[in-house]
Amino acid sequence: xxxxxxxxxxxxxxxxxxxxxxxxxxxxxxxxxxxxxxxxxxxxxxxxxxxxxxxxxxxxxxxxxxxxxxxxxxxxxxxxxxxxxxxxxxxxxxxxxxxxxxxxxxxxxxxxxxxxxxxxxxxxxxxxxxxxxxxxxxxxxxxxxxxxxxxxxxxxxxxxxxxxxxxxxxxxxxxxxxxxxxxxxxxxxxxxxxxxxxxxxxxxxxxxxxxxxxxxxxxxxxxxxxxxxx
Amino acid sequence: xxxxxxxxxxxxxxxxxxxxxxxxxxxxxxxxxxxxxxxxxxxxxxxxxxxxxxxxxxxxxxxxxxxxxxxxxxxxxxxxxxxxxxxxxxxxxxxxxxxxxxxxxxxxxxxxxxxxxxxxxxxxxxxxxxxxxxxxxxxxxxxxxxxxxxxxxxxxxxxxxxxxxxxxxxxxxxxxxxxxxxxxxxxxxxxxxxxxxxxxxxxxxxxxxxxxxxxxxxxxxxxxxxxxxxxxxxxxxxxxxxxxxxxxxxxxxxxxxxxxxxxxxxxxxxxxxxxxxxxxxxxxxxxx
Numbered sequence: 001x002x003x004x005x006x007x008x009x010x011x012x013x014x015x016x017x018x019x020x021x022x023x024x025x026x027x028x029x030x031x032x033x034x035x036x037x038x039x040x041x042x043x044x045x046x047x048x049x050x051x052x053x054x055x056x057x058x059x060x061x062x063x064x065x066x067x068x069x070x071x072x073x074x075x076x077x078x079x080x081x082x083x084x085x086x087x088x089x090x091x092x093x094x095x096x097x098x099x100x101x102x103x104x105x106x107x108x109x110x111x112x113x114x115x116x117x118x119x120x121x122x123x124x125x126x127x128x129x130x131x132x133x134x135x136x137x138x139x140x141x142x143x144x145x146x147x148x149x150x151x152x153x154x155x156x157x158x159x160x161x162x163x164x165x166x167x168x169x170x171x172x173x174x175x176x177x178x179x180x181x182x183x184x185x186x187x188x189x190x191x192x193x194x195x196x197x198x199x200x201x202x203x204x205x206x207x208x209x210x211x212x213x214x215x216x217x218x219x220x221x222x223x224x225x226x227x228x229x230x
Numbered sequence: 231x232x233x234x235x236x237x238x239x240x241x242x243x244x245x246x247x248x249x250x251x252x253x254x255x256x257x258x259x260x261x262x263x264x265x266x267x268x269x270x271x272x273x274x275x276x277x278x279x280x281x282x283x284x285x286x287x288x289x290x291x292x293x294x295x296x297x298x299x300x301x302x303x304x305x306x307x308x309x310x311x312x313x314x315x316x317x318x319x320x321x322x323x324x325x326x327x328x329x330x331x332x333x334x335x336x337x338x339x340x341x342x343x344x345x346x347x348x349x350x351x352x353x354x355x356x357x358x359x360x361x362x363x364x365x366x367x368x369x370x371x372x373x374x375x376x377x378x379x380x381x382x383x384x385x386x387x388x389x390x391x392x393x394x395x396x397x398x399x400x401x402x403x404x405x406x407x408x409x410x411x412x413x414x415x416x417x418x419x420x421x422x423x424x425x426x427x428x429x430x431x432x433x434x435x436x437x438x439x440x441x442x443x444x445x446x447x448x449x450x451x452x453x454x455x456x457x458x459x460x461x462x463x464x465x466x467x468x469x470x471x472x473x474x475x476x477x478x479x480x481x482x483x484x485x486x487x488x489x490x491x492x493x494x495x496x497x498x499x500x501x502x503x504x505x506x507x508x509x510x511x512x513x514x515x516x517x518x
Contacts, residue, residue, distance in 0.1 A: 009335025016328050017321055063321060072319030075283050075385075076336050077309040226303075230285040 006078045010086030011093065017063045018056055018094075025052050033105045037112065045105050046123055053098035053131045057091035058138065058154060061147040071230035080225045084143075088218050091135055099128050125203045132210035134158060136217035143224045234296040237261050237383045237415030238282060243291035245277060250439060252277050255291070257434045257444040261382075262412035264405060266426030266447070267419035268510055269436035275419040276316060278436065279387045282417070283313060295383065309339065312381030314372045314389045322361035326354060326371050330378075337379045345378035352400075365392040373401065377408070384408065384416045390425060398422070402429050423506035427451070435510060442513050447506075454509050455492070455501035457484040471495065474515040485512035 029048055036045040064070055073083055106120025137157050142150030168176075238259040245252040252274045259265045267275045280286045282293060284304035293300040295307045326349060334340045349356055352370040360368065369389055376384060384405070390398045402425055408414055420426055426433065427447065434444040443450070457463075457472075464475055464482050473487040485508070486492045489501055504512075 004335055004338045004340070006336045009332045012335060013321075013324075013332040016324055016332070020323055067321050068315075068317040068319050069321070071280075071285055071315065071317060073336070074285055074303075075308060075311070075313040075315065076333070077305045077338065078336055079303055079305045229287060230280065 006076075006082045007086045007089060010073070010078070010083065011090050013069075014060045014063075014086070014090040017060060021056070021059065025056075029101055033101070036105060037109055040109075042102075042105060042109060042120060042123065045102060046127055049098040049102045050127050050131055053095040054134060054138075054154060054158075056094040056098075057087070057135060058142060058147060058151055060087065060090060061142045061150065065147055068230075074230060080228075081222050084218065084221045084225050087139065088214065088221070091139065092214075095128060095131050095135070098131075099124055102127060122199065122203055125207055129203070129206040129210040132207075132214050136210065136213035140217055140220045140224055143221050143228075233413060234261055234298075234382075236294065236297060238265075238417060239292075239294040239297075240278070240282075241292045243278070243281060243293065244289045245281060245286060246289055250274070250277075252281075252439045255436070255439075255441050257432075257441060259415050259417055259432065261415050262409060263431040264409055264416040264418060264429050265432040265434055266423075266430030266506075267417060267434050267436065268421070268423060268426065268506070269419075270514065273436045274439040275436055276387050277439075279313070279315070279385050279417065279419060282385055283308065283311070309337075309379075310382045311385060312376035312379065312383070313385040314369070314376050314387065316388045316391075318368065320360035320368060320371075323359055325357050325359055326374070327356035329371075329375065330356070333375065333378070339379035341378055341380060344380065345374055348374035348377055366394060366397045369393055369401075370397070373404070377404075382414050384414075384418075386416065386418045388419055388421070390420055390422055398425060405429055423510060427506050433506065435513060437514060450509065451504065451506070453488055453490075454504040455486045455489040456504045456508055456512075457486055457492070457496075457499055457501055458482070459484060459499070474512045476512055476515050483508075483512065485509065485515075 029045070029052065032044050032048045036042045070083065074080065103120070103124050106117055106124060109120065110117035134154060134157050138150055138154040141153040144150075145153065236258050238257070240258070241256050243252065243255040250272065255274070255278060257265070267278065269275050277286065281288050282295065282300070284300065295304075296310060298307060300307060330340075330342060330345050334342055346356070349371075352367075352374060354367060354370060354374070358367075360371070363371070369392065373389065376386075390401055393401065405416055405418070406429055409416060418426070418430065430447050432445065433447045433450055435442045454473075459482055461477065461482055464472075464484060467484070471486075471492060473485040475485075476483040485504065486501060493499065493501070
């Protein structure tokens, strides 16, 4: 009997499927990376890598749906939990690849003397955290509602913070914001920290929070898939 | 290789959907045999196969595979099952060679040499993308994938639909080869009843979610017969002398369930052999 790892096989399948679109995306990312480096502004690269790491895992669901992969996979000695775990592992892999590209761009920008690499590293941490948090909401939604509606939910999740801030600034009285600011300023632990340190701690906490979200999300997805019929 | 008596034993299996109900389905598939699952579209054939694969969860009843109860997600028992479902699972840009690499990680019993030999036998190119393949080639690839891990049980849902007669004949030859090993068995759902007459040892007929019959093919074909007669002849029969009647423009086709008993009461009647297709269609008249 062979030594097998279904999760490895399932990730390989996703990588094969992603290969074609990945080539096009890589070219776009290199072009954007070049523009960002010459214009001394990495925000375009940040936006692109965030978008790519969100879209590739969701596209994998669309490929699966089009080919009825899940119903075939579950005729093999593969458990539903392994099916879900492989998709989360693939998502992590895509996030890491896109973030690695961002990190590389940051380091190159620093080496040619255009940007502060600490800012770049902070952006790298924050973009991983944002993507993982969004995926942790989107992946269970895709399992439950399917890739089409799941994609809409993903855009909703991405837009939600902006909408909340815009709506808040329009409808809430200014005193609410000043009282929130006052609460933060009154916290002793924040006062003893330098601003930079507080930002780095905040980024680390956000990363831990996003990983926790992914862990909870994986459990929810497992429950959804275990109840699904094909 | 694990030995067993019955590859599949289903008792009082029930499954309800909003618009369809599989009721009280029972049948047994002994090892070393092929069972043909017949029935019209939407009769419950695919539902039954999906329940055996744990793709659907049963409401009640019991399923035993290889004499072991099917419990949980059934992944351990699926190690010994190869299946071909009606729905495709092909990623259009992938090739059989790439799928083989994926599946070699997914299936502990995957045999790459056997898979490659099957591809050669079916004259399939391992580097050809699925989107470039004909329907027949896709079916053959599915079958090669199902057979590559040396399964003991094949569950095949409409595998021959869309195949030309030559390809179908090759496919049936392969099934008969597969069944030479007495530890193997096949459950084959098909609309092409002539194929089943050729290879199936047992026939199970599902109609509107219920089993109408499940018995040996030879016994079924031997005991059933068609009496082509007039409506007046039919009126003289008692209800226990026949199974169903189809009224044509100028005559009637009467499905006789027990040829010997019928001839003892109607010695002058000329009975035609009943094909599986005629039994299936006339039984459906009875059920209606």
